[in-house]
Amino acid sequence: MIRTAWLVARKDLRIEFRSRVLLWQVTPFALLSLVLAGLALGPDKAGSSSSAPGLFYLVVLFVALSVVQRSRSLESAPGTRASVATLGLDPAGVFLGKSLALTLELWGLGLILLIGSVLFLHIALIGAVKALPSVAVTLGVMSTAGTIYGALTTGGEGPVTLLPLLTLPAFAPLLVAGERSLSAALYGGALWEWWVIVVVALVAYVAVGVAVYGVLEES
Amino acid sequence: MSGSFPLLAGLTFCAQPGTLVVLRGGNGAGKTSALRLLGGLERLNGGSGRVLDIDLSSGDRRGLRRRVGWMGHEGSFYEDLTVRENLEFAARSLGRPVEDIDPALERVGLGHRRSTPTRQLSAGQRRRLALGWILVRRPELWLLDEPHAALDRSARDLVDQLVLDALSVGVTVVVSAHDQLDARLAPDQVLVLSGGRVVEES
Incomplete structure (x- = not known):
């Protein structure tokens, strides 16, 4: 399982490195969204508004959906599914590998978004640094949940436009917990309580993914 | 059904x-x-x-x-990986020796294309790659x-x-x-x- 996970993660990351889709398409979109969010707040409120964490995670949601769809599209090209299916890869390993690659990609984008939030939403740099662990874990859970729901939409040959609709209920509690954690890091409050919720969600999604990913792929 | x-x-x-x-x-x-x-x-x-x-x-x-070795109509692989990387992924997935890849590519006439991204291959070359994929896997x-x-x-x-x-x-x-x-x-x-x-x- 671990060997398969490593193979799949390395393959997905290599494809991203080659295609530069994250660099030239998703990153500019993410930064432009942050700029628009900053403009929506207005120059007077940007630095002090408590909306900044929510706007940060709203952009994270858009970015996560793009990256999850991109990850699934790698596997769902005509013929690729059949070719790769004949490799008989361990589905739990595929799930872990795709989740790992997605997590690393989202970490990179999350870091850029945090820096962008300091620049465009004028959040405090020290608060952004304090929020790094909670943001990292939240993005990790979104990756694992996104991998599961991505397989649900393409494995069942449902339209990929279903992905945002299906993932939103899964992402919503994570976004709330992440937003509260970021708020606590920026403005004070109970940081660890929300952080623990996200960690529990991570464990749950990893367990569910390992157990059901094969079924979703076969469906 | x-x-x-x-x-x-x-x-x-x-x-x-x-x-x-x-x-x-x-x-x-x-x-x-x-x-x-x-x-x-x-x-x-x-x-x-x-x-x-x-x-x-x-x-x-x-x-x-x-x-089982499969060669479908599409002969599709990971488009952004090179010809060799696609076969390397298949070989490593199945625990086959990666040393078999280059001879297989030579055999199917893609030896000069090993570093070419798969998306740049013609339809016929994709079929050749599918054959190389089968040769490496030895099904x-x-x-x-x-x-x-x-x-x-x-x-x-x-x-x-x-x-x-x-x-x-x-x-x-x-x-x-x-x-x-x-x-x-x-x-x-x-x-x-x-x-x-x-x-x-x-």
Whole structure:
């Protein structure tokens, strides 16, 4: 399982490195969204508004959906599914590998978004640094949940436009917990309580993914 | 079965190791469905079947797939990986030696293309890559879906020679085709399909 996970993660990351889709398409979109969010707040409120964490995670949601769809599209090209299916890869390993690659990609984008939030939403740099662990874990859970729901939409040959609709209920509690954690890091409050919720969600999604990913792929 | 009508019905045949079976028929006759079923890519919803001693209804379909070489219409791979990287992924997934990759690429005429991203390959070159994928994997059963489609004369000869080589070492080959195969390939069985049924057998 671990060997398969490593193979799949390395393959997905290599494809991203080659295609530069994250660099030239998703990153500019993410930064432009942050700029628009900053403009929506207005120059007077940007630095002090408590909306900044929510706007940060709203952009994270858009970015996560793009990256999850991109990850699934790698596997769902005509013929690729059949070719790769004949490799008989361990589905739990595929799930872990795709989740790992997605997590690393989202970490990179999350870091850029945090820096962008300091620049465009004028959040405090020290608060952004304090929020790094909670943001990292939240993005990790979104990756694992996104991998599961991505397989649900393409494995069942449902339209990929279903992905945002299906993932939103899964992402919503994570976004709330992440937003509260970021708020606590920026403005004070109970940081660890929300952080623990996200960690529990991570464990749950990893367990569910390992157990059901094969079924979703076969469906 | 799919929806309310069977994709295949009344398809009965037995292929011995090292034999060539040809499935012939027009578009929609059920050739590809039959191949996918044999490769464990589709679930058997009725009837019974065993491939490489694995039951198609209740057996380990993932285990079956690992022992099957598949060449579909599309010959699709990871577009942003190079030719060699695609084969390396297949070899490592199955625990095959990566040293086999370069000889396989030379064999299928893609030795000079090993560092080319797959998206830059022509349709014929993709089919050659699919053959290289099979050679690296060394499967016990080859399932070739219209292997001559989109190929020039030399590539068709290459396919035929590789099939002959595989048969000579005891690999079973099942091929779907619209038309007659090259005279060099003498099938042990020919099943003509129409509407998911065998209408002629020889």
